[in-house]
Amino acid sequence: MGKAELDFSLVEEMLQKTKEEIEKMNPVNVLLVGKTGVGKSTLVNNVFRERLASTGIGKPVTKHLRRIEKEGIPIVLYDTRGLELSKDVQAEVRKEIFLTIDGKQDKGPTESIHVIYYCINANSSRIEEAEIDFINELAEKVPVVIVLTQSIGETAEEFKGYIEALNLNVVAVLTILAEPFVISKDITIPQKGLKDLITLTFEVIPEEAKKAFTNAQQVDIERKVKAARRWATRYIATTFGIGFTPIPFSDATVLVPMQITMMSHITAIFGISLDRTSIASILGAIGGTSGATYLGRYIVSNLIKLIPGAGTVAGGIISGGTASVLTSALALSYIEVLAFIAKGEVKGEYPDLRNIGELMHTRLQERLKNGKNDADLQELLPQKSDNPPPKKGWLQKVKQRLSKKEDDKKTVE
Numbered sequence: 109m110g111k112a113e114l115d116f117s118l119v120e121e122m123l124q125k126t127k128e129e130i131e132k133m134n135p136v137n138v139l140l141v142g143k144t145g146v147g148k149s150t151l152v153n154n155v156f157r158e159r160l161a162s163t164g165i166g167k168p169v170t171k172h173l174r175r176i177e178k179e180g181i182p183i184v185l186y187d188t189r190g191l192e193l194s195k196d197v198q199a200e201v202r203k204e205i206f207l208t209i210d211g212k213q214d215k216g217p218t219e220s221i222h223v224i225y226y227c228i229n230a231n232s233s234r235i236e237e238a239e240i241d242f243i244n245e246l247a248e249k250v251p252v253v254i255v256l257t258q259s260i261g262e263t264a265e266e267f268k269g270y271i272e273a274l275n276l277n278v279v280a281v282l283t284i285l286a287e288p289f290v291i292s293k294d295i296t297i298p299q300k301g302l303k304d305l306i307t308l309t310f311e312v313i314p315e316e317a318k319k320a321f322t323n324a325q326q327v328d329i330e331r332k333v334k335a336a337r338r339w340a341t342r343y344i345a346t347t348f349g350i351g352f353t354p355i356p357f358s359d360a361t362v363l364v365p366m367q368i369t370m371m372s373h374i375t376a377i378f379g380i381s382l383d384r385t386s387i388a389s390i391l392g393a394i395g396g397t398s399g400a401t402y403l404g405r406y407i408v409s410n411l412i413k414l415i416p417g418a419g420t421v422a423g424g425i426i427s428g429g430t431a432s433v434l435t436s437a438l439a440l441s442y443i444e445v446l447a448f449i450a451k452g453e454v455k456g457e458y459p460d461l462r463n464i465g466e467l468m469h470t471r472l473q474e475r476l477k478n479g480k481n482d483a484d485l486q487e488l489l490p491q492k493s494d495n496p497p498p499k500k501g502w503l504q505k506v507k508q509r510l511s512k513k514e515d516d517k518k519t520v521e
């Protein structure tokens with residue numbers, strides 16, 4: 109038993125596959141424009157995961173433009189500096205911005221800037237003619253959202269009205285308070301406007317960048333949940349739908365690699381950074397962190413039994429229906445756990461590992477017991493019959509892979 113607990117091969121596999129999935133994504137490219145101190149970094153830190161502006165790595169692109177990235181988050185930020193300096197420098201900055209935008213546009217939709225957040229402090233009272241022209245010129249090339257930062261109270265709304273009356277060519281003018289504003293020990297003004305920014309951005313960016321944006325943002329967890337569920341539905345339908353070769357209980361371990369692949373995809377689509385211990389807690393809550401064989405046996409001997417009728421009716425055979433109930437329950441419970449962790453992370457809290465495991469365990473058991481009466485699960489199960497059957501010999505292939513893994517392990521021991 110002691111040895112079994114130390115086997116982290118599935119954890120490593122999940123980390124590796126998740127990483128590969130994220131690397132395959134086209135990142136979303138966001139340009140931040142605004143004078144120093146308006147709140148560009150504060151905005152980014154609250155809109156995107158892991159306080160991206162503070163923890164990302166910045167590299168100069170031009171004299172006044174920096175590119176900020178962080179491994180594991182599919183976004184490229186372009187941050188401007190120098191717009192508050194002399195007129196000459198401002199002209200230089202603007203030129204650099206246009207050159208950068210044009211240069212990237214030439215390289216196609218995945219390289220181009222997808223959206224510009226043009227930040228103006230909401231407590232300013234007016235914008236200059238030159239700035240108005242600049243915004244309009246930008247808006248001809250890329251969708252621009254004017255973000256009125258540090259928006260508190262009526263003055264911000266009045267300023268918004270003033271800018272809207274200028275009829276700029278922009279997507280919208282939004283009043284935003286990216287981080288709660290503490291007035292006194294008892295009085296804090298809450299965040300505002302971030303969800304609107306997410307909704308709008310999602311609408312204006314190209315299809316190619318939407319997946320990455322859903323991953324990178326941390327404001328709309330529900331959007332992450334929905335995207336992950338949509339993907340899982342398709343995966344389960346194509347894997348266990350019509351054409352799925354029923355497998356004997358003794359072969360149930362072949363389900364494990366598919367489920368690990370599925371969970372890795374879900375993690376990438378959802379967008380969350382899980383460490384080894386969290387993944388281990390989650391896998392442990394399913395039935396052990398001890399390699400595919402052990403997990404597969406656990407799933408068959410304990411989890412399948414929970415599905416009403418699964419073991420008895422089919423007489424030792426796992427049908428596509430049983431496999432999809434099992435896998436759907438796994439997907440849904442896993443997504444719930446990710447949402448739980450993500451919601452805590454936004455507030456700067458990381459849930460206790462025991463709570464993560466406990467949630468995974470109870471939700472999985474509940475969903476399996478409810479089986480087809482679980483409304484969410486019902487939604488995920490394959491309904492259509494137009495799925496292409498799996499390629500011939502898939503069962504054989506997965507089995508080979510599994511036995512190779514076991515061999516590798518033996519040689520290590």
Ligand SMILES: Nc1nc2c(ncn2[C@@H]2O[C@H](COP(=O)(O)OP(=O)(O)OP(=O)(O)O)[C@@H](O)[C@H]2O)c(=O)[nH]1
Nearest residue numbers: 143144145146147148149150258285286287288289
């Ligand atoms: N409470 C609160 N303070 C904010 C907000 N936005 C900006 N601030 C304040 O303004 C300061 C400057 O904000 P930054 O986000 O660093 O501004 P910036 O545009 O990135 O500035 P540069 O990097 O110098 O160009 C912060 O340290 C905060 O004190 C906000 O939404 N809420």
Ligand SMILES: [Mg+2]
Nearest residue numbers: 148149150161
């Ligand atoms: Mg900054």
